[in-house]
Amino acid sequence: MPGSFLIADATGDDRAALARPADADWTRFLEMRASELAPGGLLFVQMIGTDTAAGAERVTAARLLHAMHDVAEAMVDATQLDIGAFHGFVFPTYMRTVDEALAPLDRAGSPVRGAFEVALARVDPVANPYDEAYRRSGDAEAYAEQYISFVRAFSESSLRDALFAHGSRGGAPEQTLDEFYAELRRRTALDPDWSRFEDWTLTVALTRTR
Numbered sequence: 001m002p003g004s005f006l007i008a009d010a011t012g013d014d015r016a017a018l019a020r021p022a023d024a025d026w027t028r029f030l031e032m033r034a035s036e037l038a039p040g041g042l043l044f045v046q047m048i049g050t051d052t053a054a055g056a057e058r059v060t061a062a063r064l065l066h067a068m069h070d071v072a073e074a075m076v077d078a079t080q081l082d083i084g085a086f087h088g089f090v091f092p093t094y095m096r097t098v099d100e101a102l103a104p105l106d107r108a109g110s111p112v113r114g115a116f117e118v119a120l121a122r123v124d125p126v127a128n129p130y131d132e133a134y135r136r137s138g139d140a141e142a143y144a145e146q147y148i149s150f151v152r153a154f155s156e157s158s159l160r161d162a163l164f165a166h167g168s169r170g171g172a173p174e175q176t177l178d179e180f181y182a183e184l185r186r187r188t189a190l191d192p193d194w195s196r197f198e199d200w201t202l203t204v205a206l207t208r209t210r
Helices: 012-036 062-077 083-087 098-106 129-137 140-167 173-190
Strands: 042-048 116-126 199-208
Touching (some): 062 083, 062 173, 098 199, 129 140, 140 173
Antiparallel strands (some): 042 199
């Protein structure tokens, strides 16, 4: 996606095109859980989300994904990464709002309309343990090493398969991917706030109706 890896940065028809499959996936998930739960059964789900309480979107991992985009863009400029693959990539994670989480429950024609009562639906900030440890120690190098290892653990497969596997130029995809994370770690050590992970967790608790 030109300009960003973050779905929340898309606008207009592009945003709608990305939101539709995310909504379909969530609706299907709810439909399957409704088929499993007896009346009165509770479904409790937590996921990374988007906070809109302050009147503007605060999206989980937005700062991190912007930093990852910056590193990848520099690799395009250095001819290490194909620009077409770069512009065609979006990180495949949808950070829902409360309204988006509840939408299938009320929408006409939805397979889960009326299937649940809402016991709880809210977004809360969750502390970043890597950042907290850095604030105590002041060791930016150790922070960057530990934090980017965490980032790599959840992001590597998506970046490898959807971006670097066919976008690497002048080196094996594994090597280019290693260089990507090394640069992300280097820049993070220089400025820990630059790529800091901010988490707004969406919690949804639903009771199966009779």
